[in-house]
Amino acid sequence: MDEPTPEAGEILVDVAACGICGSDLHFYTEGLHGDAELPVTLGHEVGGTVIQTGDGVDIEEGTDVVLSPHTPCMECWCCKDGLYNLCTNLNATSAKPGGYAEKVVESADNAITLPDGVSPEDAAIAQPVSVGLHAVRESPLGIGDSTLVVGAGPIGLGVVRFAKSTGAGPIFVSEPQESRQEVALELGADVVIDPTEEDPVERVHEETGTGVDVAFEAVGHQETFNQAIESTRANGHTTVIGVFSGEAEISPQSLVSHQRSISGSTSHQLGPRVTKEYNAVLRQLESGELDADRYVTSRIGLEDVVEDGFETLLEADNEERKILVCP
Amino acid sequence: MDEPTPEAGEILVDVAACGICGSDLHFYTEGLHGDAELPVTLGHEVGGTVIQTGDGVDIEEGTDVVLSPHTPCMECWCCKDGLYNLCTNLNATSAKPGGYAEKVVESADNAITLPDGVSPEDAAIAQPVSVGLHAVRESPLGIGDSTLVVGAGPIGLGVVRFAKSTGAGPIFVSEPQESRQEVALELGADVVIDPTEEDPVERVHEETGTGVDVAFEAVGHQETFNQAIESTRANGHTTVIGVFSGEAEISPQSLVSHQRSISGSTSHQLGPRVTKEYNAVLRQLESGELDADRYVTSRIGLEDVVEDGFETLLEADNEERKILVCP
Amino acid sequence: MDEPTPEAGEILVDVAACGICGSDLHFYTEGLHGDAELPVTLGHEVGGTVIQTGDGVDIEEGTDVVLSPHTPCMECWCCKDGLYNLCTNLNATSAKPGGYAEKVVESADNAITLPDGVSPEDAAIAQPVSVGLHAVRESPLGIGDSTLVVGAGPIGLGVVRFAKSTGAGPIFVSEPQESRQEVALELGADVVIDPTEEDPVERVHEETGTGVDVAFEAVGHQETFNQAIESTRANGHTTVIGVFSGEAEISPQSLVSHQRSISGSTSHQLGPRVTKEYNAVLRQLESGELDADRYVTSRIGLEDVVEDGFETLLEADNEERKILVCP
């Protein structure tokens, strides 16, 4: 592939690392969704260094950055209302040719400058962590509120970290994998529950008396969705982040009679508002509150992305959390 | 049955009217739920006149009142937080021996004094209308917001009335019964949709471009629940009032990817906060904005409650909306 | 002056009416503020008919419209967050040469199409009425909430109309002018108070027991600002719309010990979000809930704007509310 060149408003970035995400796996195993267009760009969790700039860009060459992968259209009603992550016409993966590359071209508007002391390699985790942060910010969770996080993958762990940062407590986490339970505890969880051994809903009601103030669903299964809802108190809230492949059965009466609420959270703030959430994550990487090594389990070369990346993550009992591809 | 006598804090009310509600029908046809206790009190939409007062009551005899039917325990955490309608130990029908009687005894705290010009008979509709009002107040609906109300029974019609009173517009209503469609239009709907003839979701998206700001589910079916959700815009909200007998399948992804939200609404404010919502309804009865005759389709005697009440309402094509039992 | 010509994205509007506003008077009597730039454009409440369109405009010639007078910069952080009315670089009067003219040129983005049945002359009041609507929407006022509106000029009357439309009640209005008190009652006020005869704060507390849920300040004086705050209940809210020429003394302790809150409201939604609030006003003009003749006291010719417009409004005891200049 030829080296890409940045046009006006674009930057060329020397990739330090690109994280592998579940949606990449999905493309690898199942191919294209009905409405996806070819060629598909894979890899959207990119940290790197600006090495060339197009016209009208005022980032200096040599600047370390992390890239936000989604570009809103700026024309739809969501964009007009400032709800850029809900853009009805979102360019979901705008880096060319995709993050699993030596170098990528991106719009300069999607680059967030790193603070000193955060390496572009570590910064690659800012994207998935921002998804967790955004979910916490969209939820009513506040200081002193109790919470349950269902699922402690990269997304759920981001929720745990920022639930802790929002002063919530006690923080319950339901997650079967032991190594992830441990990281959850390191990142701020007070109680971890193995859902294969005990019922998280019962446990949470036992310990809180009322149910939790706020629950987060970060798995994407009917069972965990219901666990999240049922674990909340009367008037409590559930924020859903998990991506579901189909329908799920719930009990509407459980919402009605206790005035419970549910809302979805998607991605993080984008476009003209992209900086705020990324900066909150980067500040925690800088201060050490967030340690990239608690997320990242392997760093592999570009040539190994299929074998040591996709294939490893597809193995049933792998204990990977986040694999970084470092060209 | 002996005439009941009011104890301290109670009042004896001469019943002017008691509305028949779906939950009474349910008891009539299906008997008791597993956890209901005998004897069951039927009839909880009561307007009447205070004819005797117990110790420590400062309502004068002769005062016209409407009765709120539910008494919170004042001890559970919901009561302590002022969330009386979510009381975990609610006395759901506190009037003795129930509203289908000449006279009932109730706690004086559950009596709301009528303004001049509202008859105790008309006031009997204040309870179901308050359920609709409460749902609107619990929702984010505001002036200039578009809305869809699914179902135009007594509850849905109350939602329509107060959606109009909250300055919402356009107000779409989906309802198969023609006579109810007509009343919906009289009470403030801008567009009525017959869901047996066209898809309300499509129609709403066609007319609004984006979907509605807020939808209300006032039927209690899986299909209508999904219609409500799918008719909302990105970041839109659905308030569920319908009582569901079992599970319902929804598409969680539809919440996640558009950051939509759902919440339940139950009853109206109770106990120490009971007055505010009832007064808002009574003010509309007084001003004529709300006309009891738009709700009430029949007034029957006490001796006819089974034949002309329950049995009529159970007929498939009856066009009743609200039957008042007037002793 | 030469007839203006619409450039790309602009429209030429044949003015049906332009309302005279207090800020025009201010320029007339006191000249320019320190940072205003010459030439100043006067007249920003314009209704009319599109008679010519620039390139790329998709409004048809002959369309009746009302014009929003302010154009946001689309570049500042407020614009990026969708807070267009808070634009830090707002073009406050974008119609050229100003509304007191036969014809004006405006950006097509600032034109809101009229529904059938609303004349462009009547539509001229939509701008000041939208200021009142926006204030109500920015406030926490909801159905059944009590409120005090201090000042019943064109702005305060708009607040009264939409407080009524939001289902608030009782609505108290404090206003010295008798003719304005009368219009306030017609538009939805429940109680009018003459502040030269009785203390509105005392009256409101007497009638509500607690103070009102929400108060609106629509005068711009220290005294009325304090009346608004002191009339609210514990945890109550005051929305300030009045423009103040200097400082005002308040009692912070009155906020602290009762956890009261205050917020300001300015203009109405603008730019890409301009339509929603105007449409809510236009719908009321169409339905007759809002009657332009209740606002407008005189209609004068273009040549009389100084003598019968500005000078009349400056007379101490004039009973004008809104004067329309109709070329």
Add this chain to the structure above:
Amino acid sequence: MDEPTPEAGEILVDVAACGICGSDLHFYTEGLHGDAELPVTLGHEVGGTVIQTGDGVDIEEGTDVVLSPHTPCMECWCCKDGLYNLCTNLNATSAKPGGYAEKVVESADNAITLPDGVSPEDAAIAQPVSVGLHAVRESPLGIGDSTLVVGAGPIGLGVVRFAKSTGAGPIFVSEPQESRQEVALELGADVVIDPTEEDPVERVHEETGTGVDVAFEAVGHQETFNQAIESTRANGHTTVIGVFSGEAEISPQSLVSHQRSISGSTSHQLGPRVTKEYNAVLRQLESGELDADRYVTSRIGLEDVVEDGFETLLEADNEERKILVCP
């Protein structure tokens, strides 16, 4: 004085420590306010051990507790709405004979049990720290929001601690005293500003570009009130905690034209809701996030409360923050 005896519902507490608060000083120097009643009870920041219980109390003797000093009436509309700290008839200092005593009697409802590892002496700071926590919870401050705290006394420092715990940043603190600036930095401040050397409003705007999302006033002066307001961005919020002795001049236009808001915060949650906020503070004392020794500058005996307590705190250049009286 005779040893007090607990009546039904009361407990007798062996006082470990009672903090001296500014309001005690006020009584010491200026005597009674017009409407205060004799005898005045001084000392309301009490940690200790339950040594005797009245009838119907289910706290065991020997339990370490911290006492909430205020008892709501349970009858007024605020109490009925669950707004106990706004009770219109609050018993502001219910411990008998007051906290500067060997032993005090309090209602058992005002006792919060300490977690293991928090000493009753350290727990004495939970009351003033809860005031700061409550202010943060009442404010819109969230993760990633920038904030300015004006004044770093015991109250302002509590705000800083919990602003940090809510994930806010950057956190600016304006405070003249160097030793308090240092503690602010230890508790989570990012930038401290000496208001005698530079203008905090200018500095904050310089560093943020827009102004902060939320400001807190924790001094009680007109100057600092205005600094808080002016430092916020458009649509930003100021929470006022400082107690003001009189009026303060502000610029209402600064609220109106930027849609800024202000609200007051008083005390912490009380009565039936007292536990949640205290528990959040106690959890931080347990985890070490909050270190009592960063607050407490001196511990003195009961006999020294006047000389080493009140008189020391009244000296102009004293560097005390919190003096604990330990009988």
